[in-house]
Amino acid sequence: MTDPEPEQQRTAVLPLGALLPSDSPRVAGEDPLHVQALARLDAPLPPIVVHRETLRVVDGMHRLRAARLRGDERIAVRFFDGSAEDAFVHAVRVNTRHGLPLTQADRTAAAERIIRSHPHWSDRLIASATGLAASTVAALRRRATGQAPQVKARTGRDGRVRPVNPAEGRRRAGALIAAKPQASLREIADGAGIAVGTARDVRLRIRQGQDPVPKKLRDAESRMQETEICAQPAPAPVVAAAAEPAASVTVSTDPPLKKLCKDPSLRFTEDGRALLQLLSAHTLGGTRWRRLLDAVPAHRRAMVAQAARYCGESWLRFAIELERRAV
Template sequence: MQPGQVQFEQEMVVEADISSLFVAASPRSAGEDQDHIQALVEVRVPLPPVLVHRPTMRVIDGVHRLRAAQLRGDEKISVTYFDGSESDAFVLAVESNVAHGLPLSMADRKRAAGRIITTHPQWSDRMIATSTGLSPGTVSEIRRRTAGDTLIEGSRIGQDGRVRPVNIAAGRELAGKLIQENPGLSLRQIARAARISPETARDVRNRLHRGEDLLPKPRVRAHPRPEAAAPATPTERERIEPPAVTSDGEAISRSRIAARVAAVDRLKSDPALRFSETGRTLLRLFIFTLTGAEWQAIIDGVPPHCKGMVTSLARECAGVWEEIAARMDHQAVAQR
């Protein structure tokens, strides 16, 4: 199983007896949120099915939906089944809670990462970071503190499913040896044998021809910056995300970014929005616009010949949001 890969048939929704399901081994240490359960009781639209580990009938995702159904007096609930192992079921539970619903706390995500490192030691730091909503650097630090990492000198599986050595220097040295001993081998054959990418194999070959070291020298930045890889959740992103940019080029203060993230988090926890298509569309727009975009990288990536058109469209988008805000204000006044 790899993070983000659906290991169950989402379309196979069936009705299960609520009495046959049980709750255990949740990644959420704080337990169930009674206010959220009560909010779900009041939702009038059908809620998404609960995800259940078929071998044990344990609820992987949807405990709050299950409790709401029990409070309503329902005897059955819609479920989809997962047939994988217990360890993979835990990963899926973490992924589900990171991707939607009430977000896991930072402490819960770190504990989950430690458990996944133990049960899936062959997964790369970036792969585990995708599942837990942490940065790869945080996962790497947890791995150093976690017992049971037997592959530190071996290889790991990346997000693309490829196996790569943990120590890239060893892969480059092996590739160099193969090239010298077997000059007729193709780059793809060398890459496969040394567990590196074909492009890395090409670089090794070129360095050999030029008489250079096989390992490139590390780049030194004049002004080191924090790790740029943004994690999946707004809470962690608040800590390391580069400042947003205003129309006059000045950095927006971190307090304003934190306020935006908190507001989006509150909206995400509202079932009236999360469980309707229009609500989810609105949340996606807010998440990307306010918390999910590395705007400076996007701005820098616009080709010079497109900048005028992009600037014009950006102002048009700002006008659209202004009109939306005006309409919302008008409705609020009319409903008083």
């Protein structure tokens, strides 16, 4: 999806005092020498772009300051309709195409901000708006992990939505090929949300008896899943499953749980991931155990103990049923 230009068929004239300063992508602000050069022009200044909802300048702060410098009271404007976040993207985009160029620092800061405001945009789409290389945007996104919302799919420059994890698309393609062996590569690609070339590779791998997902992608997926489930701090549990007195309990990280976190048969299914997250949430280290005990107010200790015992009994029934099925 390309970022659309604002509608610019109609030009309005507004008082300078009605306009708010730009949410500028320029880290150091406007260049005074450029403002003076514009102020000396005899020709009318080109219209500036203004966010219709807020009357904040989107593009044209140098022209606005030049108009003030030469004593103008009004200026021609064209309106941008959209969110403040999209207005900022437009400001970055137009300033990479004409006028005083953005510096490398400006474009880098802009890309970091767009990664946070438009996490569903692909690296190439953000790169096209900021004038950076897609590889640079990818590196910035990796550094921003935890600050930007995590998404499962991103929109590319062509408007197509593709999964962040390419292995998922390949598996969908494999399922489509199994269900409709005579389907064309275009049908498979459209149905799985992948490129035609990728669909061709998946079909070839299946015909050769290979996994539709190459080992390189499987390894990358495994590392990503392990990070999501095992490396991130587990959410604080509501209660702890314990049936013994607190003084006699010593809880440590369970080695079997570490092994389970690496098992793809659990990591790669929704219910399996949910189970691992629940197990991680209820596995407490000694220090954390003590902190939770201290957090319970005196008047709620008996009730929390009952809730903990109930949870413990639920997990015990779960374990007994698993053991019965394992026989």
